[in-house]
Every structure is written in structure tokens, then in C-alpha cells.
Amino acid sequence: MELAIETSALVKVFGTTRAVDGIDLAVPAGTVYGVLGPNGAGKTTAVRVLATLARPDGGEARVFGHDVVREADAVRARVSLTGQYASIDEDLTGMENLVLLARLLGHRKAGARERAARLLDAFGLSDAAGRQVKQYSGGMRRRIDIAASIIRTPDVVFLDEPTTGLDPRSRNQVWEIVRIIVAQGTTVLLTTQYLDEADHLASRIAVIDHGKVIAEGTPGELKSSVGSGSVHLRLRDTAQRPAAERILARTLGAAVQSGADPLTVTARISGSDLVAAEQASRALAELAHAGVTVDDFSLGQPSLDEVFLALTDHPATEEVPA
Ligand SMILES: Nc1ncnc2c1ncn2[C@@H]1O[C@H](COP(=O)(O)OP(=O)(O)OP(=O)(O)O)[C@@H](O)[C@H]1O
Ligand SMILES: [Mg+2]
Numbered sequence: 275m276e277l278a279i280e281t282s283a284l285v286k287v288f289g290t291t292r293a294v295d296g297i298d299l300a301v302p303a304g305t306v307y308g309v310l311g312p313n314g315a316g317k318t319t320a321v322r323v324l325a326t327l328a329r330p331d332g333g334e335a336r337v338f339g340h341d342v343v344r345e346a347d348a349v350r351a352r353v354s355l356t357g358q359y360a361s362i363d364e365d366l367t368g369m370e371n372l373v374l375l376a377r378l379l380g381h382r383k384a385g386a387r388e389r390a391a392r393l394l395d396a397f398g399l400s401d402a403a404g405r406q407v408k409q410y411s412g413g414m415r416r417r418i419d420i421a422a423s424i425i426r427t428p429d430v431v432f433l434d435e436p437t438t439g440l441d442p443r444s445r446n447q448v449w450e451i452v453r454i455i456v457a458q459g460t461t462v463l464l465t466t467q468y469l470d471e472a473d474h475l476a477s478r479i480a481v482i483d484h485g486k487v488i489a490e491g492t493p494g495e496l497k498s499s500v501g502s503g504s505v506h507l508r509l510r511d512t513a514q515r516p517a518a519e520r521i522l523a524r525t526l527g528a529a530v531q532s533g534a535d536p537l538t539v540t541a542r543i544s545g546s547d548l549v550a551a552e553q554a555s556r557a558l559a560e561l562a563h564a565g566v567t568v569d570d571f572s573l574g575q576p577s578l579d580e581v582f583l584a585l586t587d588h589p590a591t592e593e594v595p596a
Pocket of ligand 2 (some may be wrong): 317318319433435
């Protein structure tokens, strides 16, 4: 198995903050690899080091075998980065931006236009090709950023939280683009704060917190380590909460969590999806039988918060940057 990215004991410090604190990663070539973590976990810092935009303070990182410090040029020739670093000019149209970048990358005029048109088409931006980027919506902007980053088909694409703040439709479009990119053989390293995003796209996921990898594996392995999902109940009457908690604990054999909202009760379920569904329906029947009124009931995947709680015993809330 060829590795696109390999790090060992990678460290990056800012003053007293160990933003990346000894990270080991092995990203198989040709896959989407998810780096999942809350605000301040060190995702962007790790990506910047891998993309040669920041120098590590310890450990090693290689991209297709090339050291990010000693062979930075070789690394740069193979990677592309999107997000806050994409060099889009807001005053130019989508087409003008892509043509300009293609020209800078050495395409001739006709070739540049052709490449730009193909990308705009693939990313659903043909209709907006003649509009200034500053008039684009957030989702369109994210897509033109990604398009700009793959004008030259790179071996590795870093997508740093490509869907944060997007509505579900735009998010799905970005997901589709990620699938297009990986289908052409490119390796994608994707950072995200959303477990479901990593679950949909990534073959493997590293969960990071405070600069350290706290779990690594396939999405299935990660989810089953915290139970296959959660039951969320919303009660009509807070007085029925103790009864609801008792019934859930008994039928699900799981720890019941009481959130801040006195009307909601959450319990984790372990086992396969099928077992989870079966257990959940039994719990519902028993609640009805006991006369507990349930206004809302859902069976969901564990959230990143729940994954974190299970892995670290602390919630995924982080210091807000000053
Ligand atoms: N240039 C910098 N100078 C000082 N501290 C920094 C710098 N860049 C990042 N940090 C700190 O390093 C830690 C990791 O930050 P980083 O931006 O890598 O997190 P992140 O996982 O990308 O978070 P987010 O989800 O909010 O983008 C944070 O504590 C942050 O405040
Ligand atoms: Mg970040």
C-alpha cells in the first residue's frame, strides 16, 4: 500500500501552545482521509505543515516520500490547498479566475479556457462563470475555491473544513466534488468538525484533540467504539423524566445522559444498526406502555460530541480564539 502522507511524532508549537503535539499519520494513496476534531484541535496547523506553509518544530512529515522540510519543492509540486489560502480574486469572474490560474500554471490560452470551462461545468458553476466571485453565495465560493486548487491535477488535495457553514444542499455539492477528485486518483486529506461528513467521505479517520490523535480507524470502527448510535427523546412533561430514564436504561442496557434541556433524554445504543433499531422500537413501546408521553423521538448516529465524550471524557467544546 503506497502512502500519500506519513507523519511521525510531528510537532508544531506556537509559544506555549502545542498546536500539533506528536501526530503520527499514515494516509493511503488514492483515498479520502478524514481528520476530525473540534475548534483548536490543530487541524489547520497540521495541514499547513503538510503543505509546507509552516515549518514543523519536531518529528517528520512526508508527502509521497518527500520530506516537507528538506524537499519542500517536491512536496509543493504535488499538493494543492484550498480554503482560506486559495488565491481567488473577488473582482474577477469565476471564469477569469480559473483561466488566470491555469495560465499561471503554464497552460496556453486555449488550453486554459478549456480547463476552466471543464471545471466550472463539473462543479455546477457554468451559469455563474461570467459573474464576479464577490457575488457568489457561500456554497459557490467554496466550490470555486476547490476548482481553483485542482486546475493542475494534484496528487494530494488538502480540504480544510470545506463545508463549515454551508447549507445541506451546498454541502452535498462539495461532497460530490470530493468524490470526483478522488475518483481521478487524487488523495484527499479532509479536515472537518462533523462526524457524519467524515463518515460519508473518508475511508479512514483520525480524531484529533489538543494536537494529538486520540483515535484512528475506519468510520465503522470509530462509531462502534462509541456505540452505533443514540436515542434522543423529547418529553412533554419533565415529571416523567425519571420514568423515561429508567425505561431507557432497562431496554437499551445503556447509559442515559441527561442534557441541559430538562425535557430531553439521550441514551447510547451499542451493536449493529439493526440491533439499534430493534432496541429503540422496544424502548418506545415500553414508554407508551408506561404512559410516558414522548413528543419527539429520533435514532441518530453518534455526534462528534458523543464521540469525544466517549474518547476523552470531556466535551468537544474548546477555547474560543480571542
Ligand atoms: N499562528 C498562530 N499563532 C499562535 N497560536 C496559533 C496559531 N495558529 C494556531 N494557533 C493555536 O494552535 C491551536 C490549534 O489551532 P488550529 O488552527 O490548528 O486548530 P483547528 O483544529 O484548525 O481549529 P478550527 O476548527 O477552529 O479551524 C489553537 O490553540 C490555536 O489558537
Ligand atoms: Mg482550522
